Amino acid sequence: xxxxxxxxxxxxxxxxxxxxxxxxxxxxxxxxxxxxxxxxxxxxxxxxxxxxxxxxxxxxxxxxxxxxxxxxxxxxxxxxxxxxxxxxxxxxxxxxxxxxxxxxxxxxxxxxxxxxxxxxxxxxxxxxxxxxxxxxxxxxxxxxxxxxxxxxxxxxxxxxxxxxxxxxxxxxxxxxxxxxxxxxxxxxxxxxxxxxxxxxxxxxxxxxxxxxxxxxxxxxxxxxxxxxxxxxxxxxxxxxxxxxxxxxxxxxxxxxxxxxxxxxxxxxxxxxxxxxxxxxxxxxxxxxxxxxxxxxxxxxxxxxxxxxxxxxxxxxxxxxxxxxxxxxxxxxxxxxxxxxxxxxxxxxxxxxxxxxxxxxxxxxxxxxxxxxxxxxxxxxxxxxxxxxxxxxxxxxxxxxxxxxxxx
Amino acid sequence: xxxxxxxxxxxxxxxxxxxxxxxxxxxxxxxxxxxxxxxxxxxxxxxxxxxxxxxxxxxxxxxxxxxxxxxxxxxxxxxxxxxxxxxxxxxxxxxxxxxxxxxxxxxxxxxxxxxxxxxxxxxxxxxxxxxxxxxxxxxxxxxxxxxxxxxxxxxxxxxxxxxxxxxxxxxxxxxxxxxxxxxxxxxxxxxxxxxxxxxxxxxxxxxxxxxxxxxxxxxxxxxxxxxxxxxxxxxxxxxxxxxxxxxxxxxxxxxxxxxxxxxxxxxxxxxxxxxxxxxxxxxxxxxxxxxxxxxxxxxxxxxxxxxxxxxxxxxxxxxxxxxxxxxxxxxxxxxxxxxxxxxxxxxxxxxxxxxxxxxxxxxxxxxxxxxxxxxxxxxxxxxxxxxxxxxxxxxxxxxxxxxxxxx
Numbered sequence: 001x002x003x004x005x006x007x008x009x010x011x012x013x014x015x016x017x018x019x020x021x022x023x024x025x026x027x028x029x030x031x032x033x034x035x036x037x038x039x040x041x042x043x044x045x046x047x048x049x050x051x052x053x054x055x056x057x058x059x060x061x062x063x064x065x066x067x068x069x070x071x072x073x074x075x076x077x078x079x080x081x082x083x084x085x086x087x088x089x090x091x092x093x094x095x096x097x098x099x100x101x102x103x104x105x106x107x108x109x110x111x112x113x114x115x116x117x118x119x120x121x122x123x124x125x126x127x128x129x130x131x132x133x134x135x136x137x138x139x140x141x142x143x144x145x146x147x148x149x150x151x152x153x154x155x156x157x158x159x160x161x162x163x164x165x166x167x168x169x170x171x172x173x174x175x176x177x178x179x180x181x182x183x184x185x186x187x188x189x190x191x192x193x194x195x196x197x198x199x200x201x202x203x204x205x206x207x208x209x210x211x212x213x214x215x216x217x218x219x220x221x222x223x224x225x226x227x228x229x230x231x232x233x234x235x236x237x238x239x240x241x242x243x244x245x246x247x248x249x250x251x252x253x254x255x256x257x258x259x260x261x262x263x264x265x266x267x268x269x270x271x272x273x274x275x276x277x278x279x280x281x282x283x284x285x286x287x288x289x290x291x292x293x294x295x296x297x298x299x300x301x302x303x304x305x306x307x308x309x310x311x312x313x314x315x316x317x318x319x320x321x322x323x324x325x326x327x328x329x330x331x332x333x334x335x336x337x338x339x340x341x342x343x344x345x346x347x348x349x350x351x352x353x354x355x356x357x358x359x360x361x362x363x364x365x366x367x368x369x370x371x372x373x374x375x376x377x378x379x380x381x382x383x384x385x386x387x388x389x390x391x392x393x394x395x396x397x398x399x400x401x402x403x404x405x406x407x
Numbered sequence: 408x409x410x411x412x413x414x415x416x417x418x419x420x421x422x423x424x425x426x427x428x429x430x431x432x433x434x435x436x437x438x439x440x441x442x443x444x445x446x447x448x449x450x451x452x453x454x455x456x457x458x459x460x461x462x463x464x465x466x467x468x469x470x471x472x473x474x475x476x477x478x479x480x481x482x483x484x485x486x487x488x489x490x491x492x493x494x495x496x497x498x499x500x501x502x503x504x505x506x507x508x509x510x511x512x513x514x515x516x517x518x519x520x521x522x523x524x525x526x527x528x529x530x531x532x533x534x535x536x537x538x539x540x541x542x543x544x545x546x547x548x549x550x551x552x553x554x555x556x557x558x559x560x561x562x563x564x565x566x567x568x569x570x571x572x573x574x575x576x577x578x579x580x581x582x583x584x585x586x587x588x589x590x591x592x593x594x595x596x597x598x599x600x601x602x603x604x605x606x607x608x609x610x611x612x613x614x615x616x617x618x619x620x621x622x623x624x625x626x627x628x629x630x631x632x633x634x635x636x637x638x639x640x641x642x643x644x645x646x647x648x649x650x651x652x653x654x655x656x657x658x659x660x661x662x663x664x665x666x667x668x669x670x671x672x673x674x675x676x677x678x679x680x681x682x683x684x685x686x687x688x689x690x691x692x693x694x695x696x697x698x699x700x701x702x703x704x705x706x707x708x709x710x711x712x713x714x715x716x717x718x719x720x721x722x723x724x725x726x727x728x729x730x731x732x733x734x735x736x737x738x739x740x741x742x743x744x745x746x747x748x749x750x751x752x753x754x755x756x757x758x759x760x761x762x763x764x765x766x767x768x769x770x771x772x773x774x775x776x777x778x779x780x781x782x783x784x785x786x787x788x789x790x791x792x793x794x795x796x797x798x799x800x801x802x803x804x805x806x807x808x809x810x811x812x813x814x
Contacts, residue, residue: 316752346747350727353727
């Protein structure tokens with residue numbers, strides 16, 4: 001069984017479709033993995049093995065009847081608690097269950113369930129997705145599975161999502177990404193993370209943090225899995241199998257923009273060397289490398305460091321929809337939400353316009369290149385006890401999201 | 408020639424296509440009309456007969472060569488000065504020419520020019536489209552062509568657009584509509600006005616007032632013309648002629664929602680009677696009438712009266728892009744742009760969220776009806792001298808946009 005779980009999503013989907021593998025067997029293996037590691041790792045806020053077995057049996061019954069509901073039929077999947085998932089409570093990392101209107105499936109979750117994926121449960125997260133360290137004062141912070149001794153950050157805010165992949169209880173994890181919240185935990189747990197382009201996937205049915213920047217996203221064990229799952233959910237692409245056949249198998253001629261020194265200079269612990277070596281490998285395989293100055297990233301990061309737009313947008317949402325939640329807000333987040341009261345609309349809109357201008361300018365850089373290559377996180381996952389208090393916490397947060405915020 | 412100008416756009420387009428009418432003849436008739444009435448009405452800030460003749464000759468040459476560039480080929484058209492139109496300066500109703508980046512055609516103007524419409528010139532407007540009365544301290548306010556004696560408002564902010572149709576110098580007029588700026592001048596000059604659904608037509612190439620609410624729109628002499636021109640520009644519909652064939656010729660079974668008393672109670676000068684009579688005529692022709700309470704309109708109007716979001720969004724735009732224009736801003740608008748400095752981001756976002764909730768709630772009302780019927784403006788066009796000073800001006804403005812802001 002462990003061998004089966006190490007196959008790609010596309011390979012597993014083929015085996016399921018041919019009847020050579022049962023969705024129920026996959027789910028049992030995922031449950032066994034969670035039972036082995038979950039007590040320490042605590043990836044899930046709501047772990048739902050009985051529900052997962054029901055999903056798997058439904059997928060198997062459909063396979064037996066010759067029904068193909070979609071490429072993710074029978075795939076064990078975890079979902080961040082920021083998403084409404086009917087049949088589950090939504091806490092969004094807060095101590096109190098949110099009202100029922102936050103439990104109605106949005107289009108992304110609906111697409112997943114229509115395909116008869118096996119939902120393993122809802123994963124832990126930073127309260128209201130506000131912060132990148134994976135901290136949560138109400139439920140404790142998740143462990144990074146790569147260090148059994150020190151309590152290192154698994155990244156956040158989708159802090160349980162990457163962990164669920166590492167422990168083998170899910171082969172696909174849904175997260176949300178406003179400033180970094182999919183890509184950061186993916187990088188810190190050794191997985192692939194995909195932030196979806198704004199407006200491409202609906203954010204309906206996802207508790208908002210910043211309506212300006214919220215997107216959904218997926219974490220997978222490989223980029224090939226990310227491509228497969230992306231096509232399965234995306235409303236604009238066709239069938240995932242057909243999409244995978246269209247993905248180029250060679251990097252020949254792919255134009256890589258090498259981001260400027262701002263993205264590299266502070267890299268710790270050999271990270272820059274590893275990333276440079278990977279890029280060199282790609283160029284030896286035929287990719288073309290171009291220097292790519294990206295001053296827009298500095299501007300976007302400057303706006304973020306001045307306070308950005310998320311704190312006030314979250315505050316406005318809580319004021320309107322969940323005022324009772326403000327009293328219990330995580331102490332590391334409370335000061336930012338309180339300080340947001342002093343922000344003028346003029347300054348807020350000035351930040352929005354600066355970001356808009358940077359976005360438009362950066363978009364033109366893709367005229368000459370296909371992708372921009374940068375390290376994802378400049379630092380190896382830190383021990384969580386190292387920062388205490390909101391101020392130290394946010395100083396660390398600014399460091400770990402440095403290369404992620406601009407996107 | 409005058410007879411030809413009284414035909415519908417679809418009829419004229421057929422005649423042009425069959426070679427029975429020359430675009431140049433249409434443009435000469437339009438120029439003659441402007442020369443007759445333009446001195447008093449002053450619909451245009453940039454009147455361009457030489458350019459219009461060039462456009463018409465190009466359209467005729469294309470017709471002669473058998474080329475059909477689009478349904479608006481050869482149609483005399485006016486464009487509000489808020490739009491960038493290459494070859495024309497953009498002032499946006501301000502006393503100084505805007506930088507060159509505001510003179511690059513956006514998608515709507517590009518679509519119009521690709522079809523070889525005859526551009527007659529740029530029409531006058533309220534400075535930066537901020538206000539509904541049609542006032543402009545820099546250039547004087549336009550006249551309403553329906554009263555030769557008193558200086559009555561033609562509506563705004565697209566104040567020259569409706570006038571250009573009335574004087575017969577254009578058969579189609581482009582405007583923009585943030586709170587009322589197409590529908591109000593259309594109603595006040597006896598034309599049809601169409602505010603385009605937000606996001607349906609790009610606002611690129613249009614100087615922004617409120618990025619939250621800005622839309623483009625068209626003014627035409629009839630609803631049939633509006634349907635024809637809408638299809639010609641709209642990126643989602645097919646050919647205008649095919650679209651016109653799909654438009655139902657009967658109102659049989661059309662479900663009209665009769666808006667509640669909030670939209671009717673303050674109507675002056677028999678306006679309510681006229682609108683009710685028109686609705687009754689439709690019901691006698693087979694339309695079905697339903698009462699339609701619309702409390703969301705009250706909420707949207709309340710947000711508008713509390714200060715709305717346009718003033719601060721315009722201020723933020725001017726701060727960033729056109730700071731030198733603030734010193735010369737129209738005196739009736741200056742206080743609102745100054746007061747916007749005191750608005751907190753929290754209050755601004757609270758207004759945005761209230762409007763968003765009202766929008767979502769109102770959208771569900773169209774489950775049971777096809778259209779909502781209300782008077783457009785509750786008042787007949789006022790004499791412009793009647794209000795002096797910003798306070799009286801804005802009190803009037805709140806009255807005339809009452810039924811328009813909620814949409």
